Amino acid sequence: MSAGDRRVRGADLGGRVALVTGGARGLGAAYARALHAAGARVVVADLLDDEGRDLATELGDRARFVRLDVTDEASWAAAVEATLESFGAIDVLVNNAGIANAAPIEHLTLAKWDAVIAVNLTGVFLGCRAVVPAMKAQGSGSIINISSVEGMRGSPGLHGYTASKFGVRGLSQSLAVELGQFGIRVNSVHPGLILTDMTTRIDPAKLDIPLGRPAVPDEVAGTIVFLASDASSFTSGAEFVVDGGMIAG
């Protein structure tokens, strides 16, 4: 890059193809809307047929809904095939689908542990594995894995969730190291308390958030658009904490 070319490349996603898991509601829906607004063609992938279809319809002809269970290999193969069939490429994968459960360790059943690991960690592995062949063939791609502040520190009762989110952080780093040579970037995002269906039972007053409030989903979406775009062309293997300063304290 010559000195004259040294300018910040913007977050224009013109025509890029992005698949967002868990895209039907909550944070995933905010990511899908923001990526679409930045010019991307967006695949909303979720178990929730009605909400997912409604969002794709609202976004219009640069969007479509695909039913996806992130824990299922065949479902991933079908979703990637549908994306390539509709839009001819897959440039951005946002592995956002997630669930949470909580229990003190003596009461954490194997079924609860398995469920949270299956969606939050195995689902991310399956998603990355499913898109890499197309990204390698293109010679480019951005994989954005949604972890949490719980992927950076522990909290009582959140054992399976925390283990899954630390796992997502580690997987993102091993993938970033392996896939950089193919032009594929992999980063993890670590939201703090964001107001969605997942967090209705959490009292923000009990958390020490320097900005003094929880966030709404749109406040994380800017980081996702940045990581999807050429504005982050040299950013890989990095961890983006979006938590109002909470874990800095």
Ligand code: NAD
């Ligand atoms: P949410 O419950 O509102 O949405 C989760 C979405 O994932 C839903 O649309 C759901 O249908 C989908 N989903 C669940 N299991 C799935 C599966 N097997 N296959 C496909 N889709 C599936 O939750 P949210 O708050 O929007 O969270 C989104 C992500 O952000 C999760 O990974 C969560 O762990 C993470 N996160 C959330 C917060 C927060 O404060 N809300 C903080 C940190 C991290």
